Amino acid sequence: MEQRLLNLVAERISERGHLRGKTIAWNCHLTSLTEWAAAALLRSGCRLIMTECNSSTSDAAAIRAMENLGISIYLGESGRHQALAASTPDVISDTGLELITVWMQINGLGSQKSDRQASASPGGTAATAKIPSGGCEITTSGIMRLRRLNSLPFPILNINNGRIKSTIENFHGVGQGVVEAYNILSQSSPVGKQACVVGYGNVGAGVAHYLQKSGMHVSVVDADPVRCLAAHYDGFALTTIKDGLSRCDLFVTATGKIGLLRKEDWIHANDGVLVINVGHNKEELALDHLKEISNRCLTISDHLVEYEISSPGSLSRRIRIATDGNPANVVLLTGSPEPTILHLATEILCIEHIAAYSSSLDSRELPVPFLVEKEVAELALEALGLSGCAHSEPDSG
Numbered sequence: 001m002e003q004r005l006l007n008l009v010a011e012r013i014s015e016r017g018h019l020r021g022k023t024i025a026w027n028c029h030l031t032s033l034t035e036w037a038a039a040a041l042l043r044s045g046c047r048l049i050m051t052e053c054n055s056s057t058s059d060a061a062a063i064r065a066m067e068n069l070g071i072s073i074y075l076g077e078s079g080r081h082q083a084l085a086a087s088t089p090d091v092i093s094d095t096g097l098e099l100i101t102v103w104m105q106i107n108g109l110g111s112q113k114s115d116r117q118a119s120a121s122p123g124g125t126a127a128t129a130k131i132p133s134g135g136c137e138i139t140t141s142g143i144m145r146l147r148r149l150n151s152l153p154f155p156i157l158n159i160n161n162g163r164i165k166s167t168i169e170n171f172h173g174v175g176q177g178v179v180e181a182y183n184i185l186s187q188s189s190p191v192g193k194q195a196c197v198v199g200y201g202n203v204g205a206g207v208a209h210y211l212q213k214s215g216m217h218v219s220v221v222d223a224d225p226v227r228c229l230a231a232h233y234d235g236f237a238l239t240t241i242k243d244g245l246s247r248c249d250l251f252v253t254a255t256g257k258i259g260l261l262r263k264e265d266w267i268h269a270n271d272g273v274l275v276i277n278v279g280h281n282k283e284e285l286a287l288d289h290l291k292e293i294s295n296r297c298l299t300i301s302d303h304l305v306e307y308e309i310s311s312p313g314s315l316s317r318r319i320r321i322a323t324d325g326n327p328a329n330v331v332l333l334t335g336s337p338e339p340t341i342l343h344l345a346t347e348i349l350c351i352e353h354i355a356a357y358s359s360s361l362d363s364r365e366l367p368v369p370f371l372v373e374k375e376v377a378e379l380a381l382e383a384l385g386l387s388g389c390a391h392s393e394p395d396s397g
């Protein structure tokens with residue numbers, strides 16, 4: 001399905017020609033799946049510049065293959081500056097708003113909402129900058145950053161909150177990926193084990209559902225009472241970080257909040273607990289706090305490190321951290337590639353939409369156009385051999 005869908009997308013963008021001669025700067029996970037998507041995007045006749053959003057998820061073979069396709073790739077945080085110094089992109093597609101933030105910094109923009117200076121010149125842009133037609137953002141964390149800014153220099157499509165990304169990739173893709181990651185990392189059956197999931201957005205909810213389907217007993221933590229209520233009616237026990245961490249075999253974080261765990265949380269961890277983060281930021285686990293209180297650190301495998309802690313009056317406990325706190329499903333490439341390819345297909349058509357229609361778009365956060373998601377869904381159904389299954393024409397609003 002994956003290659004068929006990307007082929008269909010490549011045919012459409014190549015026929016329409018909106019991207020021919022355009023420069024696209026793309027900050028993303030540099031994996032084999034992005035390599036397929038990049039190859040499809042290139043068939044539109046665009047020039048592609050790529051940067052890595054997380055060095056831990058970058059795959060050297062995929063990077064080499066993309067370079068062989070003629071893509072300029074810049075690594076590391078400084079790579080984002082280098083990429084923008086070397087090119088003037090027409091569209092910036094981002095993961096975590098990292099590349100757009102650098103573009104804004106270079107051009108003297110980017111004040112946050114509380115900044116008085118910025119409100120004095122809302123929407124102001126550097127006189128010399130060539131302003132991209134627009135951008136895209138695919139993550140919750142990037143959208144949260146974007147909403148803290150006073151103004152945006154160009155339109156930015158919020159792919160994360162689109163129906164395809166939020167309901168298929170975030171829920172099913174990550175959920176399935178965590179079950180597979182657990183199997184690889186624990187080398188034991190999930191059946192009958194206790195799991196605790198922190199964060200009950202689409203990502204955490206998917207993880208909770210998939211872990212439950214795998215046979216685990218799942219409890220949920222969320223700071224938002226509405227999300228707690230939703231988890232309750234979905235049939236999950238509610239708990240706190242401290243209680244959840246002290247009882248479970250698997251602890252999953254899915255909040256996107258930097259510094260979620262504190263020293264006083266780690267001290268209560270169950271002996272042998274496996275901790276997996278799927279939130280965008282590796283800093284969600286605040287591993288520095290764990291390192292400070294641990295008296296031993298043992299590398300179990302490439303993707304698993306065990307810390308031992310002891311507190312006065314209690315036995316020592318071992319805590320296993322997956323993929324150094326980086327999103328484990330992305331690092332281990334677990335879960336079906338289909339949900340990821342669906343979001344990449346959406347991202348490609350959003351990039352095309354920006355290039356084609358930017359003059360009619362306002363410089364603000366915008367939803368994924370209805371027709372973009374409709375086209376991706378129709379092409380995906382075709383790739384799955386399910387064309388003709390969507391019978392009625394929904395109201396486009």
Ligand SMILES: NC(=O)c1ccc[n+]([C@@H]2O[C@H](COP(=O)([O-])OP(=O)(O)OC[C@H]3O[C@@H](n4cnc5c(N)ncnc54)[C@H](O)[C@@H]3O)[C@@H](O)[C@H]2O)c1
Binds near residue numbers: 198201202222256327
């Ligand atoms: N690993 C992946 O492949 C992947 C895919 C998509 C998104 N993400 C990332 O996953 C994270 C979650 O995404 P989402 O769309 O579900 O976000 P969301 O904002 O909808 O949900 C996050 C939830 O965490 C809760 N939360 C925040 N701080 C908390 C705290 N201190 N204690 C308890 N709960 C807290 C919030 O109330 C919210 O319900 C984001 O960082 C996102 O970028 C990862």
